Amino acid sequence: MKHTISVLVENHSGVLSRITGLFSRRGFNIESLAVGPTHDPEVSRITIIADGDQHTVEQIEKQLNKLIEVIKVRTLKKDECFARELMLVKLNCPAEKRSEIMTIAEMTEAKIVDVTLTTVTLEICARYNKLERFIEIVAPYGIVELVRTGTIAIQKGSDVMDRKK
């Protein structure tokens, strides 16, 4: 089962390697990991998508909490957060396919960010599942390159992760 784990950490060098090291040495599987600063320059927020049963995710939370530079850990349930991921896809696209691909882009709310004689590059921001479906749809044209940010997530409503332990 996939879990979305949100982690607030001190914005120090080396924190990310402590976290990824913890996952690998404890045998936890990371599906994706996204990290960036927050509105507080001293705090970074990491969103981890991890795979495992309930016991595993509890251990992940507890072990993360033991890292001195981890300020707060929270597992976000699917229905209590907005989750988004950005993806850039470069497709094979001879001139005769352009309009077809443009239609797909329109239908899926993807943006065309670059066009060449032979390729087109699309940008799409959505939930994980939607990106997976998008890949299925565009795959027949020939994917040349694909890059994703990993999921980031934020709680719905006025709920916030406080920066105290």
Add this chain to the structure above:
Amino acid sequence: MKMKACEAMVECLKAENIKVVFGYPGAAICPFYDALMDSGIKHILVRHEANAGHEASGMARISGKPAVCVVTSGPGAVNLITAIATAYADSIPIVCITGQVNTEQIGSDVFQEADITGAAEPFVKHSYLVKDPNDIPRVFKEAFYIAGSGRPGPVLIDMPMDVQKAEIDFEYPKKVDIRSYKPTVKGNAFQVKRVMKELQSAKKPLICIGGGVFAADAQEEVVKLAHTMNIPVITTMMGISVFSDDDPLFFGMLGTHGVKSANTAVKECDVLFLVGARVGDRAVSTPLALEQTTKILHIDIDPAELGKNIRVDFPLVGDAKNVLTQLNAIAKPMEHTEWIDRLNSYRAAPVYQQPREGTVVPREFIDKLSRRLPDNAVVVADVGQNQIWTATSFHIGEGGRFMTSGGMGTMGYSLPAAIGAKIAAPDRAVVAICGDGSLQMCMMELATAVQNNIKVKLVVMTNNRLGMVRELQTNGYNGRETAVFLDGSPDFIKLADAYGIKGCRVTDAASENEAIELLAEYDGIALVEVMVDENAPTLI
């Protein structure tokens, strides 16, 4: 006050009341050593960096406060990792200071450069690479606080040479405030009541204590609770010596290498109360079976230990001393006569076989020695058969202390840890018990003891084998014994002589008595070699 950063490092140690450091110098830590020279802090020169860590560990376990080791960059730091991992596995507070190459050279593979914060990451509670000399006071203050509070553990401070040479304005912080580190120390009042209710309604309650009781300095509190409620007590290897072996409620060590009374108690109890014990695989090999038959109550300061290795019915996060004090406040006297009588029937007096000519029975020797030493003696067992023999046969008196590398099982721990323990408690008898294999992993430290006249006693159980591995091969690999023969070992009595240490070899009853007298009475360093039958089994 303006001063050199390396002097500030020394001032930080003074502010933490550090009187002794264990270390081994090298180019990258020379500025610190220069400042240390006139500081009044005693430096113990080890003969291998791992032993600097083990000696600090031995000292920390006796003093209850973080102890310090110092090594240089590169190989010095990397050699220390075994000791860091050993301290981490047993939650021992040590602060490790490592030299590092100049800041601008980091990452360019210069001479004696190693990424020690990276390499030691899996085994430290926390680590710092100090790049700004102005951070020194805060980093040291935090390091000691983190090492010693919560679940204790090793903290590493990596100090580039140029940072040590800088000049800073020094003021040692009075307080620590790390927003992301606030260990829970007091037990949740509601949960404390529920745990007490479970203990009171149990028919066959059992307390199992672990190393966390020492970490929390909660020996008195757990003894009090057990006696108020008349609850029998067993221990993991790390909890040995919280209870004296003379205590009628104490039923010994559980686990793969434990005793029958303790292992039967675990099987038969209806409520098991774990106190600072992490349910390691050597203590409880089948947690799934146990959780089906038994209600589990568990105190630990580390929330991650609750439910990690065994399902817990009533978890209680907190410092064992505080939580037990809370429990003692509401504990009522109880009787469990039938249950205790039953457990008493599982106690077995040791039976010793007639030793082979030229040898003595190791467990009998350890038992006799322990009864001849003062009650408050410290015994440090190494790893292997000698460890199990000592754990199960060394008679712990009132105020006695047993130590060993429990979690990591690091061979060569006993002698350096004994040296550290002796420095922490110069008035107590300190005996290290090791095998002829483990001695050869740490015997260079005999020089450290001699140089500083640290009067430890060393017992070497010689069977010319890596006895425990050999036993594994005998039982699990069709008797195909390989790489377990220690032929080529030196004559340990001559070796002792070469160091100017008094030696004595035990081959029969007469020399046994002589050796025990030497270990109990001699005012100096002594090495006793006990010749044991290579077929002497690990278990009783």
